[in-house]
Each structure stands twice: as C-alpha cells, then as structure tokens.
C-alpha cells in the first residue's frame with residue numbers, strides 16, 4: 122500500500138493540537154508520534170520528525186528550543202571509515218564566536234560527517 126504524504130496545513134493543525142494538549146513535548150520524535158497518532162485516525166501517513174520540527178518552527182504559538190544532547194563520549198576517528206585516508210576536522214564557530222570542530226572530512230573521497238552526527242540536538246516544543 123502506498124503511503125500518503127500529509128498536507129502541510131493538516132500537520133500544522135495537528136502539531137498545534139498535540140502541543141496544546143500537553144503544553145510541552147520533550148522531543149521531535151515524541152511530537153511526530155503524537156501527530157501521527159492523530160492523523161492515522163483518518164489515513165496511513167508517512168511523516169518524519171525533522172519535518173514535524175520544521176513545521177513547528179513556523180507556528181507562532183509554539184516555541185521550539187534546541188539543546189545539545191550530552192554525548193557520553195565521542196569516539197575519536199582518525200582515519201576515513203570508507204577509504205582509510207586521513208580525515209581533517211571541519212571548523213565552524215559557535216554562538217560565542219569561538220572556533221569549534223563541527224565535523225570531519227576525508228581528504229581523499231567524499232566522506233564527510235557533520236555536527237548533527239556527533240552531537241544530536243534535542244528539541245523541546247512549548248506552548249507559548
């Protein structure tokens with residue numbers, strides 16, 4: 122069976138209802154689950170937590186807060202997992218204008234991993 126992609130307005134409506142019912146939703150996965158549960162009453166839908174978060178950001182009544190998840194320990198990689206070549210750090214800046222490593226890049230092939238892979242963000246959705 123083919124899965125339907127739900128319409129934007131419909132999702133926004135359900136995000137509003139889901140967040141206002143709880144006042145606070147602790148993660149984008151949780152919010153996605155709540156929205157899907159509501160939508161499934163009518164149809165089979167496929168929806169990603171990232172899409173739910175993006176749409177939630179456009180809703181004026183909802184505040185989205187991002188937190189960096191604490192990682193137990195990031196395994197240091199010093200060789201490309203694909204071709205075993207040297208990898209170099211990708212530098213970026215944080216909010217305080219301090220230089221930080223935001224990912225790694227292989228000097229030989231296209232392998233690259235970014236901040237999201239190393240430091241997953243946690244999103245919280247709050248009713249304003």
Ligand SMILES: [Zn+2]
Pocket residue numbers: 201202203204205206227228229230231232
């Ligand atoms: Zn490589």
